[in-house]
Amino acid sequence: MTAAIAPGAEESLANSRQAQAGWLALWYEPWYRMHPGWLDDAAATGDRRDETPCLDRFRSPGPLLRLAYRWFCARFDIDAELPLPLDRLAAMPDHLPLDGGALDRAALALGRVAHASHCLAGAHRDLADLFSPRRGDAPLWRDALRQAKARPLRLEGTAPPREASDADLRGWALPLMGRLIEDALPGAWSRLRLRCDPGHLRAAVTMPHIPDAAAALRRQVWRIWRSAAAGPDHTSATP
Structure with missing residues (x-):
């Protein structure tokens, strides 16, 4: 039977x-x-x-x-x-999008939450620029601001994105994504990075260190990565 x-x-x-x-x-x-x-x-x-x-x-x-x-x-x-x-695949987040477009959306979303967290921590003047009429991504920044208020995204020993441009956001977030997935699945980032535009990685900062004790930070990054990567492409027009 x-x-x-x-x-x-x-x-x-x-x-x-x-x-x-x-x-x-x-x-x-x-x-x-x-x-x-x-x-x-x-x-x-x-x-x-x-x-x-x-x-x-x-x-x-x-x-x-x-x-x-x-x-x-x-x-x-x-x-x-x-x-x-x-044996490590079982610990990976379910339904994690891994194509190039998904990785780019995830990097921009992570960068926005990190930059919004930086603005809330003291750079309040920069907040007004995020919602300028000349920007076409104000809804995305509102969502990032909401997430940053609920749980700021900061990396100890790593400066936040310097500006709100896509280049700065990607340059900050892609190394973080690389560190996260490399810690979870050694050897994955050297392969996965090939799905990203190499020009985006040339401007990236040094890959950060995430302490083993920073479980909440890891969960936060995975959550933003998965939810943003699975959504529609809303890449902004900023340089």
């Missing part, structure tokens, strides 16, 4: 398998969904002409590229010997 599946269990199992498949693709096919800017930069800075045809093959990924896994990892500073720690 086959055991009955509890209501909702089948959907949960399907979601779990889908999530695991996503992590496996990220790990062993790190070129999947990568931002083309990485290939452009690699082709422009490569010192060997024979690299260009190899790099171009990754613009239209297919199953045969798995044979070039180690070459790709060496070219983009990924530890090919590090296996996917399957």
